[in-house]
Amino acid sequence: MSEIIHILDTIRPFLAGIVLLAGGVIILIGASGVLRLPDFYTRLHAAGVTDTLGTLLVLTGLILFSGLTLLSAKLALVGLFLLLTSPAATHAVANAAHKAGLKPRLGTYHSNPPEDDTDVKS
DSSP states (O other), X not given: OHHHHHHHHHHHHHHHHHHHHHHHHHHHHHHHHHHHSSSHHXXXXXXXXXXXXXXXXXXXHHHHHHOSSHHHHHHHHHHHXXXXXXXXXXXXXXXXXXXXXXXXXXXXXXXXXXXXXXXXXX
């Protein structure tokens, strides 16, 4: 039994590092989505989804790294709070934008708008 505990204590920091790295990558992907996406609603969606998932992965990595302590229980409570409030906050921001009259961009997004030939003087 002590051999299994020793193996788990050896693997735990590596597993925590992998989960922390995955959370950081998810957060970076969300940040690039916020910078690259065309309108407010798609940016908000990218930020909301990756914020929740990335933060929970980072907190899970910290819980794994800290072991079975009071700190891990506090981190789990923070994760539960974020799991409940982050989607609600994202929805509230989107609802406020909709009520303020911000319309979603519909149609196909073109990164380079077509050039208009009407301004050319002959």
